[in-house]
Structure formats: structure tokens, C-alpha cells
Amino acid sequence: MPDLLLAGAALGLWLLAYAACRVATRPVPPAALPATMDLGPEPPAVAGLLVNDGSTHAGTAGSTLLDLAAAGYYELRQPDADPHGTTIHLAGEHPDEGGLRPYERQVLARVRELAVDGVVPLTALTFRDDNESRTWNSRLRAAVVADARAAGLSQRRFGPTMMTALYLGALAVGVVCGLVAVHQTHLRWTFLVSLTVAAVLAGLVQRIGERATPAGSEATARWLGVRSWLRNHQQFAELPPSAVAIWDRYLAYGAALGVTRQASDVLDLGAGVRRNLWSTYHGGCRRIRVRYPRGRPWYGSGTPALFLQALLVVLAGTLVLIVAGPAGWYSLPGYVLLTGGAYLLIRTLVDRTRSVTITGRVLALHLRRAQDSPRVSHLVIDDGTADETTAWALPHEWGDRCRQGDVVTIAVRPWSRRVIAVSAHAPADPGPRPSAGPDSELTGPLVTDVFGEVRHVRAGPLPVSVEDVARFVGQPVRVERRPQRVDFRSELDDTTVLRAAWADGTAGRIAWRANARGVATPLPGIGDEAYASGNRVVMRVGDTTLVLTALGGGRMGAPHLPWLLSRCERDALTRT
Template sequence: MDGRLLLDLTVGLGALAGWLLLYGVLRWVTRPAAVSPAPATPELGAEPPAVVNLLVNRWSLTEDAAEATLLDLAARGFFEVRQPGADPMQSTVHLPAAPPDEAGLRPYERLVLDRVRGLAVDGVLPLTALTFRDEARARAWNKRLRGQVVADARAAGLSRRRFGPRVTALLVGTALVAAVVVGLAALHHASWHPTSGNYPFIAGIAVFVLLSTLAGASPGERDTVLGRQTAARWLGVRAWLRGHEQFDELPPAAVAIWDRYLGYGAAVGATHLASAVLDLGLGDRTSVWSSYGGTWRRVRVRYPRLLLRYGRSVPRLLAGGATGVAVGGYLLTVVGPTFTLTPSTVNQAARIFDLVRNGVVVLTVLVLLSGIHTLVRTLVDLVTERTVTGEVLWVEVWRSTTQGENRPARPWLHYLAVDDGTADRTTAWGLPSEWASRCHDGDMVTLRVRPWSRRVVELSVVGHGRSRLPTGTVAPDPVGPPSAGGGSGPVAPPPPPTATP
């Protein structure tokens, strides 16, 4: 390597390394401090469970924040959690006829409450039906909740930005210095390399944009003096809750007995069972709750992957069938006459050759029959189209077409799972991707479909789902066949231990 090039590389890389070293030091200096727990205590403070979750996890919010808020709202009477049987997964949420005053609710508490109310049917909702059915919506909802919790903690003086304005300004300023050094090193290289063009200027701009973007990205929250004191007290509450062996195994319905302790237990990570039942993230697409018909029930959904006909259009199916007939017919005329039921007995090699040839003939016949079957079933599929009306359970991309190295794949087929109320099991339909944005989970749709290929050929939305209605809107009762509803009664969880304040 030329000595001048080595010098230029050393200077440029040294500037980048110096900035990254400064960035690493600042991250280490501003990391949240470790907090020593205060003595175990049953005394709850004024901080809401979601903020407590932030404090006890070293200023990092976990998924338990939303679940703890849900349990706390139940303890405060905004809804009731019931467990009709021995399985906590069967727990249901029941909205009261006269809810408490909502004036004091924080934004993230209202966000969780609106989620419950938006999904409830006649004031009832299975607890496990709170999960989302769209990954983007789940991510956006949880991001919004996190931002509101962090804002609340900052307003109370319990948290602050890890990189404040001064630190950010320092990083951006040094990023500019590093970019200038890289640009000058590249310019020095260009001075003796006549074909270098404008890359010194481009290199400096690229380095500045990259480093300043990294400097502006928030690495999270950090502690304050008041925050450390408050976190120590809540760690003492966690120690008190973990000191009771049965508390970890309490179901969500135990909130009726334990009151706000269960919500705070979820916030500090002391409720294994309740936290396992509650989930406000992305749900399971193979087992989805449906309210079609007026009552809630689980529907098992199958998503075909290996069926070549699944979701295919008529031209594609006819082309595939015709190809199978043409290839199979041609090969049969070539290898068909060589088929024999009496393999050669001359020697072992001749016998193996006859067996292989017969296998090729059988395979050719199968290709031919498969092509004929595809052609016939496609034509039958055309004349047996039917209409399906039901509730959208799940919409998800299945097939995509690659458009090039630097271009994202373009989806052309989606899964569309719909509950028409006829059974507790269904198979997803193949939906052309250009129609996928028309409907969302919970919507009422009418489809015209082809049963054999499972392809949707017409889609119309007849009603929007509860999750898409504006806050405070009362959704109409779902249209569909009536189904018998089951009663549910309150569960009696183990009584709380005797506490000494």
C-alpha cells in the first residue's frame, strides 16, 4: 500500500474512531444508576404502575407496563375481570353500567381503557382477545404508550433524557469535526489522484450525516435523584410481594381481592401467571378470537403453504394445467411405448434400467393426470363460486415478488382469514394484495370466493370493526348467526396475606 494512502486512511479512520470512542464514553457515563432496594414494605406510593415499571427496570419500559395498567384499571373499577373456570386463560373482562369518573386518567391509562372498550361486545371481552392482529398496529400502539409513560415520568421529575441538549450538541459538534477531518484526508488523497472527482466532499457530508443521526437518536432514559429514591422504595415493595409464595401464581381475576397490589405486582415483575395470561402485543394467528354472531369464541385458522393451487387466478391455474397436460402427453408418447411389466432378466444392470424407465413412465402419467385434474377442477371452480359473509380475523402478506436488488419485494397475495359463523375452524382465503388495504381485523366483509383454489374474486366491507371506530363510539352489534352464550361468575382467588403497614 502506498505510504500517502496509508496516512490518509489512518487520519480518516482515526477521526471516526475518536468520535465513536467519545460516543461510547458518554453512553457509559449516562447509563442509569443501579439502585439499592429499600427495606421490604407493603406501602404503595402515588406513582402509577406503568411509571413504576420504568423505574424498577433501570429506566427501561417493558411489556408489563401495559398489562400492569390494565390490572390497575380493573382494581379502580373501570371494568371487572372474571374467571369462570379453573383456567385463567378463560378470564373475561366486563364493563360496568356506570363506570367511575375518568377525569383523572393519564393518557396511557385512557389508551388501555379505550382498547378494552373498543373491542368489547355487549360489555364483555375475553381477556386474551386484547392482542393485536397486525404487527404494525401493535408496534405503533405500544410505541405510543411508551412515549406517554416516559413523558409522565419526566413531568414528575423521575426520569430524564439520557442524552440531554448539551451532550447532543457536543456529539454533533465533534461529528462535524470528524467529518471535516475525513473530508480533508480525502482531499489530500485527491490532490495526487486526478480521477478522484468530488468524492472528498461527498465523503465528508456522508460522515457528518451518519454521525449526527446517531447522535440525535435517543438511547433511552436515565435516572434523577428523585427517581432513584422512588425506585428504591418500589424495589422494597417488590421484595415484599415476592416474599409471598402464592402471589406469583395469582390469576388476573385475583385483582378483585388483591386490589391495586396485583397491578403493581405486574409492574415490578412479581406476577408470573397474571403476566403470562395478559398480552397487549401481537396475537397468535392460528387461534383468533371472533365476536361474529354476538358472542366471543376462538376460531382455529389454517394457512396453506404447500398447495400449488392456493390463491391462484384462473389464468395461472389453466396455464399450469395446460403445461402439465402438454408436457405429460409429450413425454408419454416418447417413453410410454418402452413401459414393460416384465423387467429384463439378462443381468442386474438391465433390470435396474427397466425399473428406472418404468418409474419415468409412471411419473409422466402422474404429470398428465395432474394437469387434467387442474384443468377440470379450475373449470368447476368457476361455476361453483359462492358468497361468504363474516368477520375478518387476520390479514397478512403471504407471497411477494422480488423487484430487484435495491427495491423492496412487492406482495401479490395475502392471507385473509374470515369467520362466517359456521364452525370453529376455518382456512384462510387467498386475497389479491391490491385489495388488502380495504379491510382490517374486526371488519365485517362479504366475499365472492372460489372454494377449490380458495381465491377471493370480490370483496366488499359492510361494517368497520370496533378497533377502527373513534374513541367513545358505540359499535353496532355484529351481524351473523345467533350463538349460545355462556355465563360467567366471579372467581375467588386466594386471600391476600396479612400485612403490617
């Protein structure tokens, strides 16, 4: 018994020291700066790492994918109102990759690997194998962490001195446990217990995560201000991935900061989409992180099944004590089983006597695999109180009482997380519908524009004439109208050769800010102000911003884009 007490005391002291280190180094988010639209120098993936308390999340890969599109490595095209139909079109001439970071090259390599003739559906980037997804995303996140550390923005949560002390402590605990095992069994090979214990404790230290440096805290406060500014624009959450053509890097940063619900739903480069869901319950748009319990035999079990589990554990412990005797090393498993059975029995009794009522929106209803449990499903509910939740176990007899999107009230048993009653209050929201008014009298289909709004196509004057575009590309073109956007398509091969997109008000100011910075070249004498950058030109007329982008075969005429921009009619732009 003294040997066991010695091993337990050593392990307990180490765990106390580990807990103290966690408390001393817990991430404390800085106070957010005032809402601002000024982007910092950090890439979207690093900005997301800082805002999420040093942990990477589902938006890391998606935000990098959007950032590469904003940089011109490929284009995102949405052929209809469904953003899930978005396709990626690789640039004909590969841009210089010398300045790309390792994780950006990794995302670009994934796109090129799956592309056929330079085109790949956006949804095809999702991994179909869980192990492949985990390996790929782990490598991506490790590269993001390394980039943040190299920039002096992030550091390991435990410093070198603290980690060394914990590693040495883990080794000491392992040695003590190994000596106790040898002393009790008189078998030398049981000293391997020390290696096992030391490895488990060292693993806890290794996976502790990141925390921001002082410079990282300053950057975090700034990015929290950017997130607040983006959240103030309700339509931003509904932007599709193709809106990167106008919003430029703002959309990428929105995905990294957890603001773009629509784009992030489509941009899934992992197999774990069930763990990151979006909710609009109680207003706003929030990403909800979902945990699915594993290794809990009591999860979702009813009271009879829990009592049976407790009885079997107690019987197993009793049999071990009868065979091994009440004293000695071999009796330890028996005492452990008896303690576990007693704990299970007490928790079952307490769980039986109390229930909790929760009201919220159903985010997901997943049928569990047969080998896990054929009797319950995973029910994910957002009650509006936190951005993290754990799935409830819904018996199949209650499965027809609710569906995704419903607002329901459920009665649950907290410990076993079993749902015992369901009542629905409101059916699933069928989504926005076009309201009657001026737009209802417009001709053309109902489509989603580059700003995420569902509208009818307006038949107004074009900001640039078809004749000028035909002269620009050297071939006849036809017009394909969309709200606040016009695609000029070649009549020879039906490919888009030029895209004209415009916006006014706040959206126009954002589009101007996004496109008239960096290496853009001023174009004097055009509109109120104009710039050129690569295959894109931008012009501001009053509060309206127009962007012309040469695509496909139209790229050959990119040097003549300033001439085409100069031909745009100011009156047509303001009346379109």
C-alpha cells in the same frame, strides 16, 4: 491513504467520546429499602420504568391494564380454572376519564375498540401484526417516559450539554468523511456521505435511553423494597389477572415489577411475547429477556458452511482489488472484504476448537422461518445465572431430544451459537397436582381461586345469605361457589350481580390494605372495621377480610351495600 486515516481517526475519536459518555452515565441501581407493602404515588408503569433502569418492558401495558381494572373502568372475570379464558367487561356507566394519563387512555381505547357489547376476551388484545404492535407499544412507552420526566423522576441519560457536544461531533465527523469522499472521487454528490454518517451517529445518541434523577433514585429504592416484599409471597407469582378484584393495585404493581408470572403470561399486548419468558429454574420466578440474533450470517452455521462463507468473502475482496487496483478510493471495499474474510476464517477455527457445556431449563423451542434457515430452530435455555439470554441455534436432527420445560445439558460452540449435543436430565414439570388430604374429600370441581391457588370448592356456610342478596338486587339469585369466593348470579339473565370474596392471614391483611384506603368511607358498627367505596364494601373480622362487590345489574343497589354488609354473619365468615 492520509485521507482515509483522517476519516478513521475522526470516527474513532467520536466513538471513544460516546463510549466515555455511556460509562459516565450508566444507570447505577440504588440499594433497596427494607421489604415493605406500602405503595408509592407513582403509577405502575412508571414504577416499572424506574426499577428496570430507565427502560420500558413487556409489563408496561399489562400493568396499566390491571390498574384500570382496579380503578373500576372494567372488570376481569375468569369463568373457569384457565386464566387464559379471562374476559373484560366494560363498566355500564363510563367512569370519569379526566384524571387518566395519556398511556392509560391508550390502553382503555384498545379495550373499547375490540369490545363487542361491552365484552372482549383478554387474549384478544394481542396484536397480530408486528408493525402495528411496535407502533402501538412505542407510543405507549414514549408516553410513560414523558410522565416520568414530568414527575421529575427520570431524565434523558445524556444531558443537554453532552448531547449538544456529541451532535456537533457527529456533524464534524460527517463533514470530514464527506470531504474525504469528494477528494478521492472528485464527485460533488459524494458529499452526501457526510449526511449519512452524521445521521447514523446522531441516531446512536438519540436512542440512549433514560436514567433516574435523585428523586427517581429514592423512589426506585422504595419500589425495590415493594418488589422484595411481593417476592416473599410465593403464591403471588401464580395469581391470575382476575385476582385484581381482591388484590387491587398490588397485582398491577406486581406485573410492572416483574413478579406476577401467571398474570403477565396472559396479559400480552404485543406481538413479541417470545422475547419475554418466565423461568422457575433454581427456585423463584424470574422474567427472562431473550435476544434472537439478526444479521449474523454465521449464526447457527456448521464449520463447513462457515469456511465456505470465509472463502467466498476473500474471493470477492480479491476480485475487487484486481479490478480497482491496489491503491485508490475504489480499492477500499476490496480491503474491507479481505479483512472480513480473514476475521471470519480465524473465528471459525477458534470456534471449532472450543465448546462450552451448559445445563438449564428449556424455556422455548421455536422453529425458524424457511427464509431465515430451514435447518435450525431457536432454543432458549435458562441456566440460572442471568435474567437475559440469547437463543441458541438447534439443528433439526436434535429437535426431538428436548421439549419445553425439560432440564437439559447442551454442548455448544459459543461464537456461532450452534448446539452440537443435547442430553435431557428431567422431563417437563407437569405442573402442580392436588395432594391427598382433607381437600381431596371435598365435593365440587377443582378450580383456581382469586388468590391463584388451585383448590376444591368448599361446601361451607355462606358469609351472606341468598335471601338477603335477592332483596338487595330485587330478583331471585342462585349461588356459584368457588374457593374463598361466591358469585351470586341472577336467575333471570344468568349474570353475576354480586361477588363475595374473603381471605385471612397475610392475604387478608393485603386485601384489607388494598380496599380500605383512598376515598373509602368508614362504616361504623359493622364487624371490627368496615369501609365503602363505589360499588365495593370491605369488612374486617379478626384476621379475616370480606369484600362485597356489586356487578352488572347489582350496581343499581350499590348505595345499599352497607346494609348488606351489616347482614353478614361473623361466625359464617370465620368458618367458611
